[in-house]
Amino acid sequence: MISAMNEREFLKQYDKSAFEQPMFSVDNVVLTLGKGELEVLLVKRGEHPFKDCWGLPGGFVDLEKDQSIESTALRKIKEKTGVEPDYIEQLETIGNATRDPRDWSITTVFTALIAKQRCTPTDENVVLANWFAVSELSAMTLAFDHTKIIQRALKRLRDRATYSLVPCALLGEKFTLSELQKVHELILGKKLEAKVFRRRVENSGQFEETGEMTSGRGRPAAYYRLRSGTDAFNFEFIRTV
Amino acid sequence: MISAMNEREFLKQYDKSAFEQPMFSVDNVVLTLGKGELEVLLVKRGEHPFKDCWGLPGGFVDLEKDQSIESTALRKIKEKTGVEPDYIEQLETIGNATRDPRDWSITTVFTALIAKQRCTPTDENVVLANWFAVSELSAMTLAFDHTKIIQRALKRLRDRATYSLVPCALLGEKFTLSELQKVHELILGKKLEAKVFRRRVENSGQFEETGEMTSGRGRPAAYYRLRSGTDAFNFEFIRTV
């Protein structure tokens, strides 16, 4: 009785090859701020393919534990860093017959930003998960297409840095505008005008002064934080071809 | 001998549930221009779940035929419209335990734009695939989360219409600036200034006059086409929080 058959059964009998499913995984480009450089979290693969290569932290969906692919991404990130990231967004999905030497394979990639000081000291896995300066990557051979994926994540981050203040997630709870500006300069690879940058921050309405000030050499700077109740990661597009 | 075992075998023995794979499919939001309204391509589902409901054209990856998920998307679109779309981009991937009543399910969604006149007259499937004005959708119950997906695709299209000229893919080979402006107005739901719009088109450098002119009532309009060699769908972001 056809209508009692579920679609999976139906497809199995209808066309075996149409039912054969590709492998699906989630990969994360987790970025943080190193000393004067962006760093990306990599894990050493214990199994082949690409055994002993470094690759992005990720893995398969756990149909029992995970409610969504976002849950999978967060779970994997938490496994390696001890915490949830300060910002996460879906980058893109790559699926083709060649990226995995074994078989057809699909990965949905997330980009996450995390303030390094929030990460709990790495557990026994310390040699299995580590931060690498993005400039080191050109000298490394990563698993699968992970080098290309990281490049695409960095490009997206550069886009975000030009028209949003999302990169503030790389800093902690509070930060000065100079610090935030330096992060943007680091990402964009160029100097920004302090006046222009401050205007943007103020006009965004996404931040507020904490009231605290830095101390040290030079004029003290005001600390800012995300305005409570504001989703700082909603930003408006303004025009233009 | 462990190292001779492939990862699939390994995972199977290591953790059965981690190997259990979710269903993966591709769905397409194919948009075209109806009479004064955007239309979306829907197909009537022949099998459950949501049997006899309208839903987005899509389906499973064919591991033999498809080189990538983009190939899957294009193949499915071609099956229903007879042609490849004029523009396609990946929208997002949705994967969770609840969107499919049967099981965990993942879909990568593509948004495609197509000039209606390019579509070959629908074949015997005419009642199985049809264009629906987007305004009709609120009165319809679509399969799965397809209503929400279409809304998200439309939002993305509105974004594109504000800072790119991608919507030109809804028109044919050649078009007048008035026509293109009307398309943008339709998508954005508001009037645009002719002068401003023309400036944008000219400054983009993506179009050129064909030399032909319209005839009919009123001053003739110049026809434009995509400048050859230009990827009109590359556009620059200009700033701003």
Add this chain to the structure above:
DNA sequence: TTAATAGTGTCTCTTAGACATTATCCT
């Protein structure tokens, strides 16, 4: 001639960008 549609001239207002200047700390 009039209605209709295409296309331009030009003014205003906003804002990015540049850069000089002021402010406030430490030593």
Add this chain to the structure above:
DNA sequence: AGGATAATGTCTAAGAGACACTATTAA
């Protein structure tokens, strides 16, 4: 006082928006 860093004042240039105006056709 002098160096360092934070923050502001203010001028300029570019461009979006507004809208009046001109251009070219069919009826």
